[in-house]
Amino acid sequence: MLKVNNKKCVLPISKRAREIQGSPIRKLAAIAEERKKQGIHVYHLNIGQPDLPTPETVFNMIKSVSRKTIEYAPSNGLPEALTAWKRYFEHYGIHFDESEMIVTTGGSEAIIFAMSCICDPGDEIIVFEPFYTNYNGFASIANVNLRPIPLTIDNGFHLPDEEVIESYVNSRTKAILFCTPSNPTGTVYKKEEIERLVSIAERHGLYLLSDEAYREFVYEGKMISIADFPSVHDRSVILDSCSKRFNVCGSRIGVLATHNKDIISSALRFAQARLSVATIDQISLVPLLENPSYYAQPIVDEFKRRRDVICSNLHKISGVTLYKPEGAFYMIVGLPVKNSDDFCRWLIEEFDDKGETVLIAPGCGFYATPNKGLNEVRIAYVLESKHLERALEIITLALEKYRNRKIS
């Protein structure tokens, strides 16, 4: 321990606090705000915040609340919210009792609870990189080590062979965490790919943590849930969220669902420690969960159109490496630059075309392995088609100028 008598001495913070990465999605946001103050219009393709409206029903629910007191909800969730989640899953042929779920503050908290239930400090969870960068932050809070297995743009970020995945399992490995449809790649894993994970999990005694927040966003192929594999019901945990499919990112309602009773009972004790999830938000989303197709389908249809627009326009830019994402609303794109971090910063900080520029997330932030994704960016195609087209036009002009700038 540092013994200090000097009152002005700066105290040390924890190792994990020093090491936790800032969000690569949000790190250029402050520069964007500066540019806006200068009158520059910024197209935001950096963050998964769609421009679509939240269903009116949510506001109607909020406005019709007739409680006298905004009380704590039960720690596992309001009974009506648990029943709504049960019906939501049933809509997709997935069966969970109310007692097999914990309503969480966003999908984020579901992931933290799952990691805490399964791992002690120093234990490992396998992830596939590029991965949802916030997994890093959750792992840091829970003191878990992520063990990344690299994927490649060449096959649209599909999973490697079983032997390759298996070679990353060691004595500290406790689980495989995966996301399908994937943020940040938009890949939808095929049945054979999930079967590979199932087989490895059974052979090595691992948990399967399945982030299914983008369940409805499938444009090619079919959504395969870990719930479709009864042989691993005892080792599967579904981590889910209302945010994207219903356009309610700011409501922060997610769920942890599993048939494993030990996980549920310990997750409940973690949930009791933080008391409850916001009461009004739980109530407001009940109608959406009870009728998911009605609310999600128009949103998914719009994103399919946008995906087609962004892919056909990206194809026109010379030197760009891409694949057609099968789901979600993100894609990783290889750009003809050596350092996309530098390019993204230059684009938002210095470039504009007719007073407009674009904010995109550098790819390296989605990798844990150093020097991976250096020429890649993640694009969240969360704007309407005409704005996507304009944003890509700006990127095309910027790439040209950026490369010439480098040569001159």
Next chain:
Amino acid sequence: MLKVNNKKCVLPISKRAREIQGSPIRKLAAIAEERKKQGIHVYHLNIGQPDLPTPETVFNMIKSVSRKTIEYAPSNGLPEALTAWKRYFEHYGIHFDESEMIVTTGGSEAIIFAMSCICDPGDEIIVFEPFYTNYNGFASIANVNLRPIPLTIDNGFHLPDEEVIESYVNSRTKAILFCTPSNPTGTVYKKEEIERLVSIAERHGLYLLSDEAYREFVYEGKMISIADFPSVHDRSVILDSCSKRFNVCGSRIGVLATHNKDIISSALRFAQARLSVATIDQISLVPLLENPSYYAQPIVDEFKRRRDVICSNLHKISGVTLYKPEGAFYMIVGLPVKNSDDFCRWLIEEFDDKGETVLIAPGCGFYATPNKGLNEVRIAYVLESKHLERALEIITLALEKYRNRKIS
């Protein structure tokens, strides 16, 4: 690692998940629900959920929301919520810039962030027992060891001498976490007591984590905030919550506030990982934070009346050990029983008087040291006076019957 080929094998969960305590506040709640189904009326004195109404203003704010989309808020909080917290603190002569605060999901999340910023696994935080039992859960998520220093009912749970506290500091100690006015004891620490902590923190290079969620609930003495000690501004973190003072427990809005830039910047990175705090809830509480006395004073006045009622009625029960709590709305009471856990369970499970019974929290759950608080209970005096009087009448009758039952 456990290698299992048998698919039915139950997988191990983590050590921390096995060890995390269920909430002593909530553990008898399921039995209470059963009794209610049998037609028994239950007076809930187990949990800090007041029966008072939430201010109308909150519902008006919620109903006047005119957004098209419920978007993510910024990770550190909505600008209007941060400004409201700044004004809230200014009302009490405490100055924090917006950049020195992170809006959190309840005070709970503020405590988890503070622990994560300051401690690595195995590091210790000193607490005073009996302490708010949920500190255990936060410590378990963050993998921090709590080091309890016992207080005693004999002096109303005030702090021991400096040398006693100091003897608990070791090379892993990183912080002292305390709560004034205190949950669960209702003790309001005097200036000299906080000075003791300040002096120890300066001498040993410790952080001071001050849980001030009950700031307004002071009936005797004066609220002393850690912010009143400029010499430790660099090592102090205030953890706060709207829940109790405004009767909005289910809105889950708290804050972490500190002048320490390293803590704020790392807490922000943890906050980015979980994206944001619920948008509508942040908006709905802004008017309360901007005018705290107006909204909190009637609530505090009511609780002062209740405290007087509960103390004068408890005095009438023979064999009860008590002190007059100076703040908050809890007190620890010594009962003339050997095992209050057994008594509380019997009371809710088997006893009734004219179809009514009482749920109270066994005291041992608020201690980390084994065999402490065995004859104590925590009473949350969250009901109106006539119900408190009736609840105490029931407890009196129950104690009599329980003791006779034991003898016979």
